[in-house]
Amino acid sequence: MPCYRLDGLTPVVDPTAYVHPSAVLIGDVIVGPRCYIGPLASLxxxxxRIVLEEGANVQDTCVMHGFPGGDTVVERNGHVGHGAVLHGCRVGEDALIGMNAVVMDGAHVAPRCIVGATAFVKAGFECPAQSLVMGAPAQVKRALSDQEITWKKRGTAEYHHLTQRCMASLVECQPLTEAEAHRPRMGDGGFRPKGEEGA
Structure with missing residues (x-):
């Protein structure tokens, strides 16, 4: 992975975390145990300071950054969807940030919240735990059910498993020129998008 020391500060990555080789880590970055950082993410x-606590995942093309003296934190088992931008904010334990959402400085997404895809969370925003947050600007829409929290936790567990899969078997290779006869499919880990649990 491209990893850069800056002003004497070297990124820290726990040995049980997986960082994709195309992700970029610069300076004061701390990646905790069992974290997953996806392709082309920029921390x-x-x-x-940038902090990922145990079990957090930051998916492909996400950006984490912040102002001098502040921290941008994804707490334990936080889940940050593709293309999201986190700037000087805090994402609470077991919270989910949807794809292409933006969370600004001083915002605190409380534990077990879900921020909808493409939401814009303004600077200084706060919300109660276990809330659904949507819109631009983002607003609390309602409380989340325990069933919705269980769905979120299953998705995060899939990223814990993906961390292990990538560490064990992801290797750079040349593509084939055509698909093999009887080409196998990726194994089904059991996770289904919300609303497709019975599919």
Missing amino acids: RGDFG
Whole structure:
């Protein structure tokens, strides 16, 4: 992975975390145990500190950054969807940030919240735990059910498993020129998008 020391500060990655080789870590970045960082993610600890607590995942093309002296934190088992931007904010334990959402400085997404895809969470935003947050600007829409929290936790567990799969078997290779006869499919880990649990 492209990993850069800046002003004497070297990124820290726990040995049980997986960071894709195309992700970029700069300066004051701390990646905890069992974390997953996806392809082309950018974690820039060149002003403030970037912290991923145990079991958090930051998916492909996400950006984490912040102002000098501040921290941008994804707490334990936080789940950050493709293309999201986190800037100087805190994502609570077991919270989910949807794809292409933006969470701004000083915002605190409380534990077990779900922020909808493409939401814009303004600076200084706060919300109660276990809330559904949607819109631009984002607003609390309602409380989440225990069933919805269980769905979120299953998705995060799939990323814990993906961390292990990538560490065990992901290797750079040349593509084939055509698909093999009887080409196998990726194994089904059991996770289904919301609303497709019975599929």
